[in-house]
Structures are given as structure tokens and as C-alpha cells.
Amino acid sequence: MAKLPPYTSTGEYIWHYVYRSICGLIFLFLIMPIIVVLPLSFNVEPYFSFTKGMLNFDPTAYSLRWYEDILRNGMKAPDAPFDWAWLADTWNNGQWIRAIRNSFFIGICATLLSTALGTLAAIGLSRSEMPYRRLVMSILISPMIVPLIITAAGMFYFYSQVHLSQTYLGVIMAHAVLGTPFVIITVTATLVGFDKSLVRASQSLGAGAVTTFRKVQMPLIIPGVISGGLFAFITSFDEVVAVLFLASPEQRTIPRQMWSGIREQISPTILAVATLLVILSIILLTVLELLRRRSERLRGITSS
Amino acid sequence: MADSQTASLEPITAADGTPLKKKLAQALFRSRVRAVSLVVPLFAFVMASFVIPILALMWQGVYNDRFSSHMPNLTEQLTVWDGLTEPNEKMYEALVADLETARADRTIGRAATRVNQEFPGTRSLFTSTARKAKKLKPPFKESVIKANKKWSNIEVWQAMKITSQDLTPGFYATALDGRYTVDQGFVRQDENRQIYVKLFWRTMLISATVMGLCLLLGYPVAYLLATLPLRASNLLMIMVLLPFWTSLLVRTTAWIAILQSQGVINDLMVFVGITADDARFSLIYNMTGTIIAMTHILLPFMILPLYSVMKTIPPSYMRAARSLGATPTMAFIKVYMPQTIPGIGAGGLLVFILAIGYYITPALVGGQDGQLISNMIAYHMQKSLNWSLAAALGGILLAGVLVLYWAYDKVIGIDNMKLG
Structure with missing residues (x-):
């Protein structure tokens, strides 16, 4: 923490600490929901609130039953002994397991689609020769801006006419289109600082367009592509409105x-899933931060 | 002399003999084609899976052929009818014929629903008369009115005339709490049936409140992050980014756990003694819950643009102002704040745009009075199945959002948008 200069007046002194405490409270507001979810997911009771036992740190008030429920919910024989058959049962019939599998499958497919298309488009858009650059860009970014409910309703209406609703392909297309703006924004950001003379240098040394792209451009924009992909993945992973409709x-x-x-049978299993998702987002955040540092190092920008 | 003139007129050529101008144009054209061909795949994909579906839905907001496609004879008669005189025998005859075929095709429900949207309470009139249609004998006017005397009400016929027009402003009129009539054009809906305009205002009010709260909470935090040394601010930045990356539903669930009447906040208040156990605050399933949860969810969208603007303001400006005799407050208001206006604009617009179309959080924690216009659109899409009305409501919302988006592009530029 920075030391206050010696000429600080008493009023400023007080204000300094008042201001710091206000900021502390705002940070608490930001982080509180995430912190509250963690202990509640270990609740032994089927409630969303802290019990007396939990507050007294009574070990019997905590349990892993809601985590088990993630596996058991929807199984044909949840109480069977734990073996391969049990695992197969939960893999095939567990409601949450199915949801997790679907989320990853849809998320990965949508991410691949939107990252591939988005990266190409961002490279094209960053060229000054691109006609109607601004207009095209604003159309391609619009899925991020148009209210999700309108997007979802439109897709529901249109996709059901072309028999895409209630199929994996429909959901993947919807999620891919929602993820592309993030890819475009992040890749464009890495291309802004891109030195064009590198391409010319590589061409003058005899490299073809493909080699230049692979050996010179790609390594420099890859952090942007990956973080765009992560954004696209989390967008799909977190998206519910389009799924509700499609x-x-x-x-x-x-x-x-x-x-x-949440709407039908409120149970702490949701909190257990929420905890797992928080852990996932911590992992993603870490990956993103590492990428950012790598990108800065590659460009020679040292973080002061 | 003539020689040198022809030489200067002769175009400069490239190595292979073609004029340089042409060669340059070709090169430019080629690079244009290359740039366009990189963008085309995504553009086509976005068009097919996003723009066209939305346009198709929007078209439904002004075009609905439910009635005319199921009641063709009557539609023909209604087009020539002036809408004011007593319906004639020919119209009744067409009505009976159409009701009979519609009942045989089992499409009577669709046509009836369509008229019911325009004139509530007529659905059963159609279905019941359709059942008797086969037995009705000429003169049809008398026998139809005998079957159900509501047919003598000219308003039913006027409603049918309105619905028989495929291209109609009726749904937009309904979405703005009006009614489109044959004789008077647009009229306002009765006081107690006006819901949509009020809902639009409430959506704006909640969005503006959320925006204001985000600014109020985000500004000090962004300032702290921008002025602290990098190591400390990077650490605190995690507190902003972690909620940003956490699933929306996780955060909404967490707010339910915190705000509900047996939740953390209320327990704490009872424990401290601010409120009695039987007088717990209702913080959720109402507008308060919507505002709190939405503020939390959208706060990072305010902090991040503010932070990136504040980061570029040199601290020496403030010091200069102080050394020239300004008090800290004055230096802050007169020197620092004006420089952060781009950040305030970017963050505020982004938060407002996102808030105005919010659906999930209000649906889960909004209760009755915390619902936004999106929830009404979802209701008409999924429950009442009045897609045209949903499209009209969505069209108005979309127009508002696009205006804001345009403003955002003008003021900040979408290519300057930054994430994380």
C-alpha cells in the first residue's frame, strides 16, 4: 500500500481510509455471492441457508451429499454398489452428467466453429483494403448487442421452419454465432499492434502467403485466438436463453x-454444481492471465 | 519537342508492359478480394443463423395470414365491405362456408385464435358456430344470428376485417397499448388494459437505475485500481474478473441464497438486531431483487471500460492542479473527472444496452414487479403463442437497442471495445 505523503492533512487522512473502506465494501459486494455459494454447497440439510451447526463448524452439519447427487440424480439404480455398471449408469442416465456432457460437446463444437470463422474474418477486417469495413464489423459484432431474447425468439421461429430446432446442430449454430463477436474483438485487438513490415520481410525472404501466415502471423495472434476461443466457450457454456428456446x-x-x-425443485445440488463452475471459471481466468502475459512478452511490452 | 510530349503522354508501364495504373488497380483489387473472401464465410454464417431469423421474426410483427389463409371466402367479402354498414347476406354465406371447411380441416382453432387476439372473447363464438355450420340453412344471416346472437355485433365483423388484412399495423398498435380499428384508425386501449407502455417505462427505469448504481459503485473501484501500484491492482482485478467469468446462473443462484427471507442478509440483520425475526425484509422476487442482482452482474462491464480510460490519465495532471492551488475535491472534479467521460460513456451505454434486454435474472428473481419487457416477449413466444405480438414488442425493443448501439459506435467505436 502506498504511503501517504507527509503533507497530508487530517481531513485527507480520514478520507483516504473512508475511501478505502468504501472500495472494500464494493469488492465484498462483487465477491460475496461466489464466496457464499461454496460453504452452502456442503450443507447437510436441503436448504439454501446456513444452519446453526454450520455456523458452529460442527462437522456433522457438512456433507458431500449434494456432490453425490450430481452423479446420482436420474440414475436407474443409484443405490447399487459402486462398480463399472454404476459408472455406466450415471454416465448414461445421470441428469446432471448428461447436462455436463451436452455442455462440453456443444461448447467445444461452437467454439471451434466460431474461432475458425471469427479469426479469418478478423484478419480480413483488419486489412485496410476491406470495403465497408465499419458496417460489416458492426453487423458481425451485433450478436453480442441484440438482446438475447430477440435472438432466441428469432432463431426459434426460423429454425423450427428449417427443422433445426431441437437438434444439436441448431444449438451449436446459435452458440457459435453468439461467440463470434468475442473472437473478432480479441483477435482484432492483437492485430492492431501487428507490425505489417514483418509480413513484407517474410515475403521478401521468399516465403509464400501460407508460410508467412503460419510462421509469422499465427504465432503472434495465437494468444488472441485462444482467449477469443475461451470467451466463445464460456459464452456457450453459460448461455441459457437460446437453449431454452431451441x-x-x-x-x-x-x-x-x-x-x-431453480424454477421447479430448488435443491443444494445447484449450489454444488455452481461451486464446480466457479472452480472452472478460476481455471479459465488463470489460463487467460497466463496468455496475456505471454502475449505481452512476445511483443516486448514489459509489465512495469 | 513533339517527341518529349508523346513520351510524357505515354503511360508508365510495369515490367511486363502493362500500364502501371492498371497493374496497381489489379493489385488493389486482388488484395480487396482476398480481404473480402476472408470475411465472407463468417458474414454468410451470421446472416443465415442470426440476421435472417431475426428479420423473419420481425416480418411476423407486421404480417399475419392466419385468418386469410383459413377463411378465404370470407376474406374476399370482407375486403369489399366498408366496415361500417350492416354485414350483408353474402358475407354470412361466406362465413358459413369457411367455417364448415375450417372445421373439416380442423383449422378453425387457428383462425379463431387470430380473431381472439384482436377482439378477446370471440374464440368460443367461432368454434361453437363452426360445430353447427353444417346444419345452417339459408338465409344465412338469420340462421347464423339465431345460432349465436353475438354475430349481430358489428364489432366482431370489424375485428374480422382487421384480421383479414395480412399486412397489419395491429400488433404494433397492441404493443403500444393501442388498437387499430376500421373506422377510427388508431385508438388508445382502455386504461385498465394498458400494460406494455408501462412495462417499457419500467424496463427503462430499471435499466437506468442499474446503470446509475453501476457507475456509483464502479467509479471508485476503477479509480482505486487505476491508481494503485500494478501488483496490488492486478490482485484486486481478480475480484472484478472472477464474477465476470462466473456463470450467470451461478451468480443468480447465489443472490437467491443471499437475499431470500431465510438468507444470509436477513439472518445477519436478525442476528444484529436490526429487524425482528418475523419482520424479515423481502429483498427478492421483486424489483429490489432484480436491481441488486443485475447491478452485480453488470458491474464488471462498467468497471473495465472505466479502468482502461483511467489508466491512461497521467497522475501529474492532478498534482499540477493541486500545485496551482486547487483543493483535492476541486482538482478531482475539474481536472480528473472530465477526462474519464469517455469511460463513463462507454461503460454506461454498454450496461444500459445489456440491461434493457435482460431476461434470465428478472425471470428468476424478479417476482411480479421485477419483470422486464424481455419476459413479456418470452411469455408471448412460449405461453400465449401470440408470436406476432412478441415480434412487435421485440421490434420496438430492438429498435431502441440499435439506436443505442449506433450511438455507442459513434461515440466509442466498436473496434475499441475491450474485454478483460
């Missing part, structure tokens, strides 16, 4: 399952 029960994703969990 998916059949077969394509239920984690957020969709949580949605019906």
Missing part, C-alpha cells in the same frame, strides 16, 4: 438444468 430435453445443458432446478 433445445429439447435431450440437449439440456448445465445452465438449462440449473434454470429448471
